[in-house]
Amino acid sequence: MGNQMTEMLKGTLEGIVLTVLTARSAYGYEITAQLRERGFSDLVEGTVYALLVRVEQKGLVDVEKVPSEKGPPRKVYSLNAQGRRQRDEFWGTWNALSERIERLHSDVDLTHDKGE
Template structure:
């Protein structure tokens, strides 16, 4: 993954994780697997775990410790009402950005009159 992709992904990863949790509760490794299943294959588990700590501290999720067949209990993250509001705001912002960036992309790929001559 290129540096530009990595930087852009950093700014959207929280929204991606919140969107996955809106579908269903999950624990850290499961979230990482689901992100990779959506094509984001180069994301390190450590990145996701650090993000989960941040969204827990921001009170965007509820956390329940669930016994695991192997090892210590797992922390299962469930999107709460505050997290749903944050996700809604993320999608509004995303839509705004996509619309305006696409407009820029269209204007830069269309030849101007001076370029046509």
């Protein structure tokens, strides 16, 4: 993933992960796997785990420790009411911003760019 894509993803990953948790509760590896299946193939698992710590601290998810066959209990994350509000705010902001960006892109004729 290019540096620009990585930087853009950093700013949107929280909303993306909250959206993944809309469908069902999941633990970190499952979330990473779902995102990779959806085209975020270069996403590093550690990035998702760090984000999950932050959303837990912000109170956007509920966490349940579930026994694991392979080692310590897994933390399973569930979207709570505050997380749903944050997710909805993210998508409202995303839609407004993407409309503005698309409008700018369509208004500016890039085929006549005289820069080097």
